[in-house]
Amino acid sequence: MAELGVDAVLILPFTPEFSKLSAADFVVKVLVDKLHAKAVVEGPNFRFGHKAAGNVRFLAEQGDVYDFDVEVVDLFVTGEAGGGEPFSSTLTRRLVAEGGIEGAAEILGRPHRVEGIVVRGAQRGRDLGFPTANVETLPHTAIPADGVYAGWLHTQGEAMPAAISVGTNPQFDGTERTVEAYAIDRVGLDLYGLHVAVDFLAFVRGQARFDTLDALLVQMADDVQRCRELVAAAEKP
Ligand SMILES: Cc1cc2nc3c(=O)[nH]c(=O)nc-3n(C[C@H](O)[C@H](O)[C@H](O)COP(=O)(O)O)c2cc1C
Ligand SMILES: Nc1ncnc2c1ncn2[C@@H]1O[C@H](COP(=O)(O)OP(=O)(O)O)[C@@H](O)[C@H]1O
Secondary structure (H helix, E strand, O other): OHHHOOOOOOOOOOOHHHHOOOHHHHHHHHHHHHOOOOEEEEOOOOOEOHHHOEOHHHHHHHHHHHOOEEEEOOOOEOOHHHOOOEOOHHHHHHHHHHOOHHHHHHHHOOOEEEEEEEEOOOOOHHHHOOOOEEEEEOOOOOOOOOEEEEEEEEEOOEEEEEEEEEEOOHHHOOOOOEEEEEEOOOOOOOOOOOEEEEEEEEEEEOOOOOOOHHHHHHHHHHHHHHHHHHHHOOOOO
């Protein structure tokens, strides 16, 4: 916040009492009496006061009365990856849940990140040739849709290019949904117990169940190559 030049943030808890404040009372009690606002900057869709009765036109009229400026700024709108919709936290969560992490990154201004401690899994990855750090996420973490992603595995100040798998491992009849990251070309790592962060750069494909284990391994090698290229072409977060 400070880096953005913000000196203070005021959070108004949305209590039942606050929700009953009329739009006119919000202006007088909050903006004028408490904040002594000189200027109020809003998006065009801003609503306030009981039953969202206040809009930017009303706010501008009140500004004339109480002597504050009202500036209406255009909403940021996502590009193709975000479906051309206005930026919002709801849209960000939806995009992440749908695997649209490129669109989510556009809104966030950085890749979406999932963090946690590395825990033990089925200990199978090493035999497949792709050991994967299984990240124990906190409840309510926004986990991207099941699939394979390119990204980074961060730990101890290092950002390692990674192939990330999210899902239940249908190939092995798994039931638990996991977030696992293979640090590309890295051997001999011991990440158990460490706090790691996984940054999601790009969606590669959905989870699948193959007819044979060999078919999965061929696909995984292909995925890793694709992830290597995607990460190499991206800016390091
Ligand atoms: C690049 C990559 C692609 C993967 N694709 C699939 C997949 O399509 N289907 C699947 O069931 N598991 C997939 N996995 C997950 C593996 O099944 C899992 O990493 C492996 O079973 C090791 O699990 P463990 O860490 O619990 O030992 C993929 C993993 C990686 C790294
Ligand atoms: N390149 C790598 N990427 C991720 N983890 C690695 C790598 N090399 C070694 N490891 C270690 O191997 C573990 C993953 O091996 P794996 O066989 O998949 O076991 P598990 O099922 O317990 O995750 C990681 O937790 C980490 O400690």
